[in-house]
Amino acid sequence: xxxxxxxxxxxxxxxxxxxxxxxxxxxxxxxxxxxxxxxxxxxxxxxxxxxxxxxxxxxxxxxxxxxxxxxxxxxxxxxxxxxxxxxxxxxxxxxxxxxxxxxxxxxxxxxxxxxxxx
Amino acid sequence: xxxxxxxxxxxxxxxxxxxxxxxxxxxxxxxxxxxxxxxxxxxxxxxxxxxxxxxxxxxxxxxxxxxxxxxxxxxxxxxxxxxxxxxxxxxxxxxxxxxxxxxxxxxxxxxxxxxxxxxxxxxxxxxxxxxxxxxxxxxxxxxxxxxxxxxxxxxxxxxxxxxxxxxxxxxxxxxxxxxxxxxxxxxxxxxxxxxxxxxxxxxxxxxxxxxxxxxxxxxxxxxxxxxxxxxxxxxxxxxxxxxxxxxxxxxxxxxxxxxxxxxxxxxxxxxxxxxxxxxxxxxxxxxxxxxxxxxxxxxxxxxxxxxxxxxxxxxxxxxxxxxxxxxxxxxxxxxxxxxxxxxxxxxxxxxxxxxxxxxxxxxxxxxxxxxxxxxxxxxxxxxxxxxxxxxxxxxxxxxxxxxxxxxxxxxxxxxxxxxxxxxxxxxxxxxxxxxxxxxxxxxxxxxxxxxxxxxxxxxxxxxxxxxxxxxxxxxxxxxxxxxxxxxxxxxxxxxxxxxxxxxxxxxxxxxxxxxxxxxxxxxxxxxxxxxxxxxxxxxxxxxxxxxxxxxxxxxxxxxxxxxxxxxxxxxxxxxxxxxxxxxxxxxxxxxxxxxxxxxxxxxxxxxxxxxxxxxxxxxxxxxxxxxxxxxxxxxxxxxxxxxxxxxxxxxxxxxxxxxxxxxxxxxxxxxxxxxxxxxxxxxxxxxxxxxxxxxxxxxxxxxxxxxxxxxx
Numbered sequence: 001x002x003x004x005x006x007x008x009x010x011x012x013x014x015x016x017x018x019x020x021x022x023x024x025x026x027x028x029x030x031x032x033x034x035x036x037x038x039x040x041x042x043x044x045x046x047x048x049x050x051x052x053x054x055x056x057x058x059x060x061x062x063x064x065x066x067x068x069x070x071x072x073x074x075x076x077x078x079x080x081x082x083x084x085x086x087x088x089x090x091x092x093x094x095x096x097x098x099x100x101x102x103x104x105x106x107x108x109x110x111x112x113x114x115x116x117x118x
Numbered sequence: 119x120x121x122x123x124x125x126x127x128x129x130x131x132x133x134x135x136x137x138x139x140x141x142x143x144x145x146x147x148x149x150x151x152x153x154x155x156x157x158x159x160x161x162x163x164x165x166x167x168x169x170x171x172x173x174x175x176x177x178x179x180x181x182x183x184x185x186x187x188x189x190x191x192x193x194x195x196x197x198x199x200x201x202x203x204x205x206x207x208x209x210x211x212x213x214x215x216x217x218x219x220x221x222x223x224x225x226x227x228x229x230x231x232x233x234x235x236x237x238x239x240x241x242x243x244x245x246x247x248x249x250x251x252x253x254x255x256x257x258x259x260x261x262x263x264x265x266x267x268x269x270x271x272x273x274x275x276x277x278x279x280x281x282x283x284x285x286x287x288x289x290x291x292x293x294x295x296x297x298x299x300x301x302x303x304x305x306x307x308x309x310x311x312x313x314x315x316x317x318x319x320x321x322x323x324x325x326x327x328x329x330x331x332x333x334x335x336x337x338x339x340x341x342x343x344x345x346x347x348x349x350x351x352x353x354x355x356x357x358x359x360x361x362x363x364x365x366x367x368x369x370x371x372x373x374x375x376x377x378x379x380x381x382x383x384x385x386x387x388x389x390x391x392x393x394x395x396x397x398x399x400x401x402x403x404x405x406x407x408x409x410x411x412x413x414x415x416x417x418x419x420x421x422x423x424x425x426x427x428x429x430x431x432x433x434x435x436x437x438x439x440x441x442x443x444x445x446x447x448x449x450x451x452x453x454x455x456x457x458x459x460x461x462x463x464x465x466x467x468x469x470x471x472x473x474x475x476x477x478x479x480x481x482x483x484x485x486x487x488x489x490x491x492x493x494x495x496x497x498x499x500x501x502x503x504x505x506x507x508x509x510x511x512x513x514x515x516x517x518x519x520x521x522x523x524x525x526x527x528x529x530x531x532x533x534x535x536x537x538x539x540x541x542x543x544x545x546x547x548x549x550x551x552x553x554x555x556x557x558x559x560x561x562x563x564x565x566x567x568x569x570x571x572x573x574x575x576x577x578x579x580x581x582x583x584x585x586x587x588x589x590x591x592x593x594x595x596x597x598x599x600x601x602x603x604x605x606x607x608x609x610x611x612x613x614x615x616x617x618x619x620x621x622x623x624x625x626x627x628x629x630x631x632x633x634x635x636x637x638x639x640x641x642x643x644x645x646x647x648x649x650x651x652x653x654x655x656x657x658x659x660x661x662x663x664x665x666x667x668x669x670x671x672x673x674x675x676x677x678x679x680x681x682x683x684x685x686x687x688x689x690x691x692x693x694x695x696x697x698x699x700x701x702x703x704x705x706x707x708x709x710x711x712x713x714x715x716x717x718x719x720x721x722x723x724x725x726x727x728x729x730x731x732x733x734x735x736x737x738x739x740x741x742x743x744x745x746x747x748x749x750x751x752x753x754x755x756x757x758x759x760x761x762x763x764x765x766x767x768x769x770x771x772x773x774x775x776x777x778x779x780x781x782x783x784x785x786x787x788x789x790x791x792x793x794x795x796x797x798x799x800x801x802x803x804x805x806x807x808x809x810x811x812x813x814x815x816x817x818x819x820x821x822x823x824x825x826x827x828x829x830x
């Protein structure tokens with residue numbers, strides 16, 4: 001038992017193979033994946049619908065940034081984590097947002113989820 | 119002084135009074151109880167009181183304060199001795215004047231010889247005392263003068279025995295006064311000087327002729343002292359000589375100086391020659407004279423026994439190019455007495471080598487009947503000339519570097535004012551030289567950059583050394599220039615900073631390239647991380663628990679190969695847009711001969727990211743075809759058609775993958791990574807829908823998506 005059973009996680013990740021991997025990883029933790037959204041517009045739409053508990057946002061979406069999604073989530077008070085190869089949060093966000101470094105590791109994803117629920 | 123008998127007075131009392139009253143001195147008689155029983159008229163007159171008052175008068179009231187203690191003490195002691203005693207002191211008389219009184223008291227005895235008191239007499243000795251004091255004062259002054267003077271006074275009798283010497287004479291001669299008074303001047307005079315001294319002394323005694331001479335005394339400690347003695351005979355009032363007085367001055371130091379000067383003269387020639395200075399003299403008539411031996415050496419000529427040379431011999435050695443100048447300078451000196459200093463080259467007589475000489479010439483005019491002479495000094499300055507030449511070359515080299523350097527060379531004062539710039543600075547900043555010189559560096563940079571410069575400057579002031587900093591400057595046209603500047607304070611001989619030297623290099627381009635490189639590295643990092651994430655995803659999908667390891671590995675390798683092939687194309691295209699046709703063809707190539715594939719469609723250009731997803735999807739389709747579909751039979755074919763559909767807006771992409779000639783297709787019982795990658799992954803990437811149909815005659819995959827970005 002991971003403690004995240006039934007948790008609905010919005011995944012915004014533009015790389016299909018990577019998104020699939022993250023989806024499998026969340027599935028293994030007992031979570032339900034919402035998305036994955038690979039584009040900013042899709043991600044924003046899902047974020048507006050708010051049918052999830054937490055979100056994992058890839059910072060770079062095929063040249064666009066997921067910052068507007070993060071701002072929308074922050075405005076709605078929904079917890080989220082960033083995922084990036086850079087390890088640096090976008091401007092306007094700090095250490096209060098958990099940062100998951102790519103490639104994804106299960107332990108790190110679980111740790112981030114734990115922080116988001118704490 | 120009155121002779122007072124020890125016996126009681128031989129005269130009657132009245133007679134004594136009479137005698138005493140007529141005496142010009144004060145007389146008094148005391149009894150055993152020390153009360154006065156008699157005073158004479160002079161005593162009463164001195165005090166200016168009545169006779170009765172005088173008998174009772176306390177004389178201590180009128181004694182001079184300076185003498186009181188001494189007199190009183192002597193008085194008490196005298197009375198107690200019961201013998202004769204004398205007192206001397208100043209007393210104030212009736213007129214208020216201080217008088218010196220000398221008193222003598224003698225004991226009085228009765229017929230049985232018993233002490234019955236004193237009889238005293240006091241003389242007024244004021245005049246004598248004053249004269250004595252004045253004399254003593256003059257004597258003291260004179261004595262001080264004699265003894266303190268620099269001159270020694272030595273007086274001898276006619277045989278030469280010392281009779282009087284002052285302190286200074288003792289000091290000069292090196293004997294004590296007591297010793298000298300038992301010696302003769304002949305004894306302390308140096309034997310070598312005595313022979314010359316004796317006749318002078320004898321003549322002075324005989325004829326009274328004074329003389330002054332210098333001679334040596336031998337001191338008690340054996341050292342020699344030179345004295346200059348002025349000697350005169352001393353005569354009695356009668357004119358008869360009784361002694362000889364010498365006023366002696368110590369001239370040892372002067373003699374020593376003279377001696378060393380004489381020695382110096384002897385060594386002067388040696389010194390000048392050692393210093394490389396050659397001298398020559400010339401008779402202005404013949405232009406011939408004595409040359410120092412090294413002058414011959416200097417000119418490369420053999421030395422001559424008579425050490426003589428001529429003007430023409432010298433001028434013949436002067437380099438032809440300098441000869442006229444040298445001759446003119448020398449002749450001006452010969453004829454008009456104008457001294458010269460010239461530098462010129464010579465060709466040595468022996469090996470014809472060229473040397474530089476410096477020569478000074480001077481005409482000496484005696485101002486009397488003696489003929490003028492010429493004196494010259496020459497020395498070899500070849501080394502200095504070469505050093506100068508090297509310095510000049512070095513200066514030219516540095517000047518060239520300064521002028522031509524690509525680096526910026528700047529000097530400033532300690533208050534940041536530019537004192538020099540090289541052309542590179544002028545070219546870079548676009549200001550004219552006079553717009554830079556004298557201006558503060560502050561005018562050529564923003565305030566924050568000036569602060570950085572000042573910070574570095576202050577660091578150098580405190581810690582010395584040099585600083586290296588990157589600073590932004592403003593060119594005249596407003597462009598920002600990034601310079602890397604190394605600077606150092608230049609110091610004077612006392613180590614105090616006097617100026618700033620800076621060397622700068624334009625880093626604008628380098629900084630731009632650095633920033634670009636930074637971007638590239640960040641991008642590369644992003645791509646690597648992204649690729650690793652993709653590889654991670656592929657690995658996770660390939661190595662599922664239910665897949666046999668060998669099969670899983672083969673699948674993983676194939677997928678990695680497809681990914682790698684796509685990267686190759688992207689790299690060739692510098693991660694710009696790539697051809698969709700090329701991506702599909704590359705992805706198919708490992709799976710069969712090109713003849714088995716029909717690719718048909720416009721050459722759309724797609725983004726790198728889309729290309730990777732497309733390549734992976736095509737790879738999955740082809741892999742499935744090899745295993746289960748058209749490519750599992752030799753006659754099987756695959757056709758890929760795509761087209762741009764302009765109906766509506768935005769334009770759309772329609773792609774169709776159609777297999778034929780393969781075994782009858784059956785719907786798979788479970789869907790693996792391939793199907794998922796195609797139906798979901800590619801669909802997500804394209805933002806459209808991707809459908810797989812397992813038709814019995816062959817698998818068909820259709821894509822309906824917005825025209826990918828970049829494809830227009």
